[in-house]
Amino acid sequence: MDQFKWIGGYLRRHKGYLALGFACVTAFSIFCMVPPVLARAIVDGVIIGGDRKGLPTLLALIMAVSVTRQAVGFTRGVVFEHISQSVVYRIRMDIYDKLQSLEFAFFDRNRTGDLMARLTGDMEAVRHFVGGVLHSIYERASIFIFATVMVFTVHVPIALCLVGLTPIIAFMTYRFAREVRLTFLAVREQFSRLNSTVQESVSGNKVVKAFAQEGFEIAKHDAENAEYMERNLDTIRVWQRYIPILDIMAGSLTVIVILAGGLFSIYGGLTLGGLIMVNGYLWALNDPMRMAGWLISDTQRFVASCVKIMGLLETDPAIAGPAGGSAPTAPMRGAVEFRGVRFAYGEGAEVLRGIDFKVPAGCKVAVMGATGSGKSTFVSLISRFYDCTAGEVLIDGVDVRDREPVALRESVSTAMQDVFLFSDTIEGNIAYGVPDVPFAEVVAAAKVACAHGFIEAMPEGYDTIIGERGVGLSGGQRQRIALARAVIKAPSILILDDTTSSVDMETEVEVQRNLKSAYGDMTVFIVAHRISSVRDADVIFVLDDGLIAERGTHEELLDAGGLYREIYDQQMVG
C-alpha cells in the first residue's frame, strides 16, 4: 500500500519516539493481562482455598499494576500525540513548500478552497490516524494475541473454541475495508467541493450582495451541503452492514465461555478459578473485535485523505531551476530579449504568435494593445510566471529557464494588474518582498508611489491593518501600495502591469515623475492604456493579435499613423 509506505517515510524520522511508544503499548497490553491472573489467584487461593494471608500482597499487586499501567498509558498517549503532531507538522510544511513551488498555471487550474482542504480536513485525518488509530491497532492486536496465549495456558480446548471465530472476523474486516474506502474517497471529494463553495461565497461576498443573489448562494450551498451529508450517510450504510455483525461475533465469545466453559468445568477439568480467569480475558478478546470495524474505518478515512495529499505532493512544478543547478548567479543588469516567443495557455489558442525584440538595460518600454491582446501574458513571461511554448526569453543574454526562478524574481519586480494585498499592516504590505527593510525605505517607496500622503492621513498610518485583498482602501490606493511594494525592491527590471488604471491622472503624472528620478537605471516595462502613461517611453510596443504590430517612440508612432495614432486620436478628442 503506497499510502502506508508514504506515511512510513515520515514516521521513520521519529524512530526513537516510535520505539518508546510501541514499547509502552506492548507493556500496557501485558499489564492488561495481569488483573485476571490476580483475580484467579484471589478466587482460587484466597476465597476458595482459604489462604487469607496472601490477600494483602495480591491487592497491593493490583494497585501496583494499575499505577504502572497508567504511567505507561500516559506516556504512550503523549508520545503518539507528539509523533502525530510532528508528522502532521512536517506534512503541512511539505505541502506548503510544494504549493509555493508550483507555477501560476497550477493555481489557474485548482480552486483555492480545494487546496485549503488539503491543509485542513485531510490533515485532520492524518493526525487522527498517526495519533490514535496506529497504536490502537497494535494495542488491540497485541492484547488479543496475549489474551489468546493466556487462555491457551489455562485450558486448550476452550481457547480453540474462542479462537475459532478469528478467521471469519478477519474476512469480514477485509471486505469492510474495501467497501468503506470508496465511500471515504467520495466524502473527501465532496468536502473539497463544499469548502470551495463556501470559500467563493465568502470571497465574492461583494458581488453576491451587489446582485442580491443571497438566495442563489444559499441554494448552491444547500445542494453541496446536502450532498456532503449524503456522502457521509453512504459511509454509514456500509457501517450498518458490517459493524453489527462484528458486534455479534464479539458478543458470541461470552456465549462460548458460558457454554463451553460451563461444560468443560463439569466434564473437562477446568477449575472454577480457571473459568473466571478466562472470563477475565473475555474483554481482551472481544474488544479488539468490536473495535476492528471502527479502526478499519478510520484507517480508510486516512487512506482517502492520503490519496489527495500524495496527489498534490507528487505534482511536479513545471517551472523550476535548471537541472544540475549550474544557474548563473551574477546580478542582472536588465537587458531583455525575446526570440520568436510563442505562447498558449494549455491547449488553448495561441496568445502570442512570435514576438521578437531586444532592449538594452535601463530601457523604458511601454506595451499597449487591445483587451486580450496578450499584454499581461507578454510581461509575465519575463518573470517566468509561465514558460513560453516556443522561442526564448533572455535576460542579459541568458535564457530565463537557465536561472533559478527565485533568483530571477529577486531581480524582476512586478506590480500586477490584479492587485492582491494581504491582511497585514500597510508597512508589512509594502515591505512584502524585503521584510527586513528599514522603515525609512518603506516611506521612501510610498512617496515614490504617491501613497505616503493618504497613508499618513490614516489614524494609524503605516500600522493600519488592511483587510484581505486590500479592503478598506480604494482601488487607486491599493494600486499605489502595490506599486510601492514593487519599487521598494530596487529591482533590475520593473514591470508595471496596468498599475495606475485606477489612479487619478494628476497622481499618475506625479508617480511617473517620481519613478523617473528615483530609479533611472532600471529597465521598466509599462503596460497601460492611457497615452499619458506611455508617451515618454524609449520604445512603445503596440500588440495586436499576438504580434508586435507597431514599435517606436511616441513621435515615430504618431507619424506612422497606425493603431497608436488611432488610440491617440480617440483619447485626445475634445
Added chain:
Amino acid sequence: MARNKYDVDEDLTGRFDRRKLVRMLGYLRPHRRRLALVMAFMLCVSFIGLLGPLLLRHVLDVAIPGRQVGAIVAIALAYLAITVAGGAFARVRLRNMAYIGQDVIRSIRKHIFDHLQTLPFAYYDGRPHGKIIVRVVNYVNSLSDLLSNGILNLINDFLSLVFIVCFMLYVDVTLTLICMAGFPPLVAAVMLVKNMQRKRSQRMSAKLSNLNAYIHESIAGMRVTQSFAREGCNAGIFDGLNLTYRKYWMMFVRGQYVMYPIIDLLSNASVVLVYSFGVWGLDAGAAVGGGITVGVLIAILNYVWRFWQPITNIGNFYNQIINAMAYLERIFETIDEEPAVRDLPGASEMPPIKGEVEFRGVTFGYDADSPLVLEDVRFSVGVGESVALVGPTGAGKTTIISLLCRFYDLTGGSVLIDGVDIRSVRLGSLRRQMGVMLQDTFIFTGTVMDNIRYGRLDATDDEVVAAAKAVKAHGFISRVEDGYETQVNERGSRLSVGQRQLISFARALLADPRILILDEATSSIDTRTELELQEGLASLLKGRTSFIIAHRLSTIKGASRIMFVADRGIVESGSHGELMALRGSYFAMHSAQYGDKKNNG
C-alpha cells in the same frame, strides 16, 4: 476599523456557558421522535446486557456446582439471543444516530451560512476570510461525533450507571456502597481538569484559526508571493504558526490524558476495597450463615468493572464537550452577529425605480472611531441622467455609490430614490433593481455563461449573449474554444483583467437595472474597445440613471453631469464645458492628461 489578521488571536470568551450547550441541543428538537425511539431501544438493550453477570453468577454458583448441563445450555442460548438482539439494535441505532448527527450538522452549517449572507461588507472586511471559512466547514464538522453519538452515549451511560448501581444494590448493599466511595474524589478531579482544559482548548482553537487564516491567504495570494520571491519568508511564518499550534495542541492533549489514570486508579482502588471487604464478609458470612457467597463476590466484581466504564465514558465526553465548546462558541458568535445593514421592521418592497436619486446631508464614516469619508453631501439626480464621479483616489467616490446601494448604513442624513428613503425598503427589492459593477471583479467557478447570468438568473442564453455583445465581450468569448461554455474560476484565471471587467459589465447590464452603477468598469480596457462599448451602450442606457466612476477623460466626457469628489464632499458639479470654464479642480485634472496636447496635437 479594528481588523483581525492571521497573527492575532480571536478573543477568548470567559466562562463555560451551559446555555450554549442547551442551544446546541435545540438542533436536536426536530429529531426528538427518532431520538426517543433509539433511546427506548437502547435502554432495553443495556438493561438486558446487564443481566449477563447475573446469568454468569447463576452458572458459577448453581449450574456448575450442581452439574446442570441443561441450565448451562439454556443460559448460553439466552445470552446468544441477547447478543443477536444487541447486534440488530446496533444497526438501528447506527442508522438513526448517524442520520440525526449528519442532519444536525447540515442544519447548523446551513444556519451559519445563511446568516453569513445577511452580514454586510463590514463583517467580511473585518477579518481574514480563512477564519470565516473554517467556521462554516471545519468547526461544524468537528461537532459531528459529539452530536451523532456523544449525547446519546452520555444519556445511555448515565442510565447504565443507575441500572448498574441498582443491580449491585440488589446483589449486595455493603459492597455497593464501598465501591461508590471512589466517587467524590473523582468529581473533584474532573472539576479541576475541566477548568484547566477549558482555557487550553480555547487557546488551541484560536491558534488553529490563525493557521487556517494564513493558509487561505497564502493560497489566494500565491501569485504575489512568487512574483516577489518571498517563498522563504512565508515558509518561515507558516512554520512559526504551525509550531505554535503544535505546542498548544500538545499542552491541551496532556491535560486530556490525565483523566484516564485518575479514573483507572480510582476504579482499581474500589476493586481492592471490594475484595478486602468481600473476603472479610465471606468469613463473617460463613460464621453467621448466608451473606456473601463466592457467586455474590464474583458478580459484584463484574459490576464494579462495568460501573467504571460509563464513568470513564462520561469523563471522555466531558473532555469532548470542553473541546467542542471552543468551536461552538465561534459558530454561535457568527450566527449571533447582528447584521448591521438589514431590513427595518415594516420595510416595504421598493416600487419599480424610475431613477431619481437624492443625497440629503449624507455623512459617513466606515467606523465610529475612523475619520469621516463624506460630510453633509447633498445632490439630486434626475431620471435618466448619467453622472460621472471623478476626483483623487480615496476621495470617496466608491463610498458614494456603496451608500446608494445601501452596502453600508449612513452615519447621518438620508439617501432617497424616487423620493423613498432606501432604509425604508427591503434590501433585496432595492438591489435587484440596480446593476452594480464593482471595482473588484469577482468571477465564480463555472462557465462564462453562468458568470454573466449571475446578474439575473432567469435570463435566457440569448439574453446573456446580447448583454455580452453590448459590452463587446462577445468577440473574445466566441474566439475561445468552448465559447460561452468555457470554464473559468475564482480569480478568473486565463482571463485578462480587461476581459473580466467586460464579463462583470455584461453581468451588471443583464440585471436590466433601473440604475446602473459602474465603478471603474473600463479602467483596464483599451480605448478602442471602450469607445465601441460606449456607442453600443448609449441606446441601452436611454432613460436609465447611471453613475460612472472613471479616470479616463474619454469615459467621463459623455456624462450629462460630472461631479468632482474631494474633501469629503462634492466640490464641483456640472457638464464638462461648465467645469472647464470654472477652471477649478476638474480643469486642473483635465490639464494633467491633456497638458501638452497642443504641442503634439
